[in-house]
Each structure stands twice: as C-alpha cells, then as structure tokens.
C-alpha cells in the first residue's frame with residue numbers, strides 16, 4: 001500500500017466551551033462576596049461518531065457545558081477554583097456514559113474590598129487586586145482525580161543579591177560578567193497535589209508565599225539556581241505538593257551607557273528589554289514522584 005493509500009484515523013480529541021467567564025456574588029446581608037473565574041471545559045470519550053459520521057448522539061453540546069458552569073455556580077456556589085472544578089469534572093463524567101474524561105481549567109481573578117470611609121456597612125465595592133492570575137486544572141477519568149494548581153503573571157524583582165559569571169565564553173559571547181545585577185522575572189508556576197481534598201485556598205496562599213520568600217531570600221548566581229530554590233522550598237514545606245513546574249522569563253535589566261553624557265552609571269539606571277528574554281524552566285519533584293505536569297506551560 002502506498003503512503004497516501006493508508007487511511008486516516010482519528011487521534012486524540014476533546015471539546016467543550018472555553019473561557020466561560022462567571023462572576024458569582026454571595027450576599028451575606030450588606031456584605032457581599034465575589035468570585036470571578038474563567039472556566040474552560042474539555043471533554044473526551046466515545047466521540048468517533050461525531051467526527052467520522054456526523055452523528056451528534058454522544059455530544060453534550062459546548063453550549064450545555066457553558067450552562068452547567070453557570071448553573072453550578074448558582075446551585076453549589078464557588079468555594080474555591082479547585083472545589084468548583086472537581087464538582088464539574090465529576091458531573092460530566094458521571095452523568096454521560098459517552099464521556100470518559102473531563103478536564104476543567106480555571107483562571108481566577110482576585111478582587112478585594114474597597115473600604116471607603118463613607119460606605120458605612122454596605123460592603124459591596126471591590127477593586128481588582130493582585131497582578132497574578134490563580135489557575136487550577138482538574139482532570140477526572142472516572143477513577144483518578146488530578147488537581148494541578150498554579151499562578152501566572154506574578155512579577156518579582158531583586159535589586160541586588162544577584163550575580164552572573166563563570167559561564168561558557170565562545171566566539172559569539174558578548175555578555176559581560178556581573179557581580180551585582182537586577183534579577184527580575186514573572187513567575188509562572190503549576191503544582192500538582194498528591195491528594196484530592198484540602199483547604200485549597202490555604203494551600204494556594206501558602207505556596208505563593210513560599211515562592212516569594214524563596215525568591216527574596218536566595219542569593220542568586222543564576223535564575224536557574226533561584227528557580228530550584230523556589231521549587232524545592234515548596235516541595236520541602238508543603239507536603240501536599242508532589243511536583244512543581246516553574247517557567248521564569250528573565251526580565252533583563254541592562255545598565256544604560258551614560259558615558260556619552262559624561263555621567264557614571266553606578267548600577268542606578270537600567271533599560272528593561274521586553275524581548276528577547278531568557279526563559280528558564282524546570283520541574284522540581286518530590287523524590288520518587290512521577291512527573292505529570294506537561295513541559296510546555298504556555299496554554300495550561
């Protein structure tokens with residue numbers, strides 16, 4: 001049989017509504033609480049019929065998956081992104097025999113209260129807080145529940161305590177060695193939990209804090225070393241975390257040459273290049289744990 005005569009077969013497939021933005025307000029008298037999520041549902045299972053023969057018999061529509069997100073927000077509330085994702089994932093797999101796996105990806109945007117003096121007891125004004133986005137991915141295949149939490153867009157900077165030298169110099173190397181540089185990055189992290197119930201908000205806050213503390217406390221000889229210090233701090237201090245993957249763009253701060261103006265630049269004036277940027281990525285695991293977080297975090 002020639003190559004072109006070998007028939008096509010259907011490979012991995014999934015479908016669902018992406019980026020359903022749901023805001024859930026809970027009213028506790030005059031004090032209101034707000035949760036703001038973007039929920040993406042991806043379902044897979046016996047979907048040969050729809051792809052190969054155009055039969056929609058096994059298709060729970062993407063429109064229905066979107067409606068389910070809204071209905072569950074009303075009926076169950078949103079205790080945490082993880083809790084909400086677990087409910088949805090279990091629902092899709094247990095209610096439809098054709099669906100064997102549900103993957104729910106959630107981004108959460110944080111809001112905090114505006115405590116204006118003139119507002120009295122009516123506590124219903126909020127301001128978007130936190131530059132970073134909290135993320136959660138819940139996957140249920142009918143047996144195993146996998147919970148991967150994370151954050152993205154957490155920008156941090158050390159204005160000293162960072163050196164970079166001793167690297168390979170070949171004929172193309174122009175980078176100058178330094179014993180005092182600015183180290184800045186945007187923390188993008190995913191961590192996989194080894195259990196399926198926990199105080200997810202406390203786990204998130206604790207992990208975020210450890211990442212920040214390790215970044216601040218590590219005297220750095222490279223962003224790679226800082227990354228490992230951050231990841232191993234989490235593995236060392238959060239027993240519920242089995243594995244963490246970090247993707248850290250090096251937000252290069254270059255000293256501006258002020259000599260043409262007759263000025264000395266004593267590590268004071270920098271220009272920040274947004275691209276190209278070094279991209280340092282690694283997984284830190286608990287010894288013996290099987291790696292489960294995909295290498296490429298871009299769309300996670």
Ligand SMILES: O=c1[nH]c(=O)c2[nH]c(=O)[nH]c2[nH]1
Pocket residue numbers: 164175221222223224250278
């Ligand atoms: O911390 C760093 N790691 C590198 O691998 C690298 N490469 C580079 O040009 N600058 C830096 N900084």
